[in-house]
Amino acid sequence: MRRLVVIYCAAAIWTIGWLAATFGVFPSLLIGVILGTPGFVGWRMTRPERQVKPREHVYFAILLSVAIIGTGFVTTKWYSAGMDRLALFERECETLRRSIANDPAFQDVEVSYTTRKGGRVYLHGSVASKTSHDRLITMVKRTVRNNDSGYYD
Secondary structure: OHHHHHHHHHHHHHHHHHHHHHHOHHHHHHHHHHHHHHHHHHHHHOOOOOOOOHHHHHHHHHHHHHHHHHHHHHHHHHHHHOHHHHHHHHHHHHHHHHHHHHOHHHOOOEEEEEOHHHOEEEEEOOOOOHHHHHHHHHHHHHHOOOOOOOEEO
């Protein structure tokens, strides 16, 4: 049983990492609690000094099934709500914000965004020339691919 618990814990950690990359860190922490509970209970059941009754194995199987089915249900709801696209949009906007902050030609430009209406990027400030303006717009179009609603400058 200990091997199964170790395999389950490894699969749960991989799943939490995948969810963090897809939906963000904070939503994956919720799933981490859901998936971590059977791992904790299973680890406690496999202690050598503990006698496990057959009925406890059934309870553990029910807990494990509820955790796996619940994780699948929540993940499909997150996909249908578009949380994966919003998380990708936020990561792209943060990448754009860092790249603009590191470029001295855009020292007076601030980037803000909102996730309402599919996501919008707002550029505030001024640039020195038309060439810098065009380069900035090209940078926005190249970096923020999920900008469905356009950009506003």
